[in-house]
Amino acid sequence: MSTATTTESKELAPVSAESLAALLISKERPPRPSALSASLTFGWRAILKIKHVPEQLFDVTAFPIMMVLMYTYLFGGALAGSPKEYIQFLLPGILVMSVVMITMYTGVSVNTDIEKGVFDRFRSLPIWRPSTMVGYLLGDALRYAIASVVMLTVGMILGYRPDGGFVGVVLGVALLIVFSFAFSWIWTMFGLMLRTEKSVMGVSMMVIFPLTFLSNVFVDPSTMPGWLQAFVNNSPVTHLASAVRELMAGEWPAAEIAWSLGWSALFVLIFGPITMRLYNRK
Template identity: 70%
Template sequence: MSETTTTERAPSVYVPSAEALATVLAPGARPRRPSALGASLTFGWRALLKIKHVPEQLFDVTAFPIIMVLMFTYLFGGALADSPRDYLQFFLPGIMVTSVVMITMYTGIGLNTDIEKGIFDRFRTLPVWRPAALVGMIFGDVLRYILAALVILGVGLALGFRPDGGVAGVAAGIGLLVVFSFAFSWVWTFFGLILRSEKSVMGVSMMVLFPLTFLSNVFVEPSTMPGWLQAFVKVNPVTQLVASVRAVMAGESDPSATMWLLAWSVGFVLVFGTLTMYKYNRR
């Protein structure tokens, strides 16, 4: 009986050369790294796309301002002025500031939500300027600020508000408001990084925003307040913002309030922008 011996060949393993891998994996030149501004604008576009896909996010910049204008004009207008229309001339720039400053807190809430979902962990691995995701988010929120201001202005014009400063005065007022809101948003980005949940961010935001907006010159002149309260109102950054916006919309100017407004804005960016970047890079 003969035995047949079968010899199996070991499978050959193909090991590509470095030149072959380079041809497949990198057929062209490596793309240039995007600039800091370009990356920030891209993330800003992402924020706008989120609004497109979830339009309910615009509720706070449309319905909320309309409710505020109607409620305060007809609820307090007759008691604080000769008529609701007369009170509207004084009140509308202030409620515009209040509404826009209040919605700045959603910057911190949105940031905290993205962090909890792990989205920002992915952003941090991208070969782009690291703060671009934060700066882009705030760029996207600027549109929300402008939209809220325009909604309030439109309602005010329909109710009888007539700015003596004309189109230029209104544009200047909205510009000052956007500058301050952009700077103030850095406060909430910092809180969005250090607090554990979006509910915590909202709670802290309300604790800060309510005293700042209501203990100001939004609703009444500070001269009608007790002396100890006037001391706080005069140094309140919202008071300086309202005074500046109210002046330019009336075709006048308030250099002192505008100077303090810009000083507060620079201070918010320097202090809370630096703290935000430090915390974000080490999170």
């Protein structure tokens, strides 16, 4: 009886502060991950979420196919005489429109993780603070690339032939992904600012729909009223669509590329700091 009691008391004996401190500092702490390493890790996390919930790819597969088919056969005969002629003008523009529209799901993902409390854990980690947001955007860049491949494949089947060849197409898609990466910072800001994912979706639609439809995606702006042309010709989506369209046609639109990259830099410089300020205070 006494032996059992003695054994139990030995097992429950408190650990001294000195021995605990010696245990904790006996080994070197692992090095702090670099900004690139942390961002890539969170990007891989975003990709794994797609793997476990493949329904997330619906908006980058079925939605782009529907957009190409609907607008080609709906407007092709009226605007260009035939769908095959119209798709030469339409496809680069509808590609820009579709990818820019799906950028809003970045904000939805951010808002969902906030509601689940995941960000509380992220903020406690000894990592580069923006890496969580950059990781979301890197993961979504894969989604943009998938949407681009899907739409180009459908367009090729319908008769689209890029005169710029493989290089022109790759350059156009690369510019589109860079712009979309920068544009997504707007939605990360809304994802942190708004309370529910429905409100993020609602506000995003109010911004994206006028911005994408009031552009040169579907028609030449020269047919529009003068007051509308002033807005359309200076829209970031118009500059991007013109740059992608001409790159895929085998040309080098230096001015449009510069405008697109300039808009991208502006989005990051304005909405990046706002997003991180909200993230640190959320």
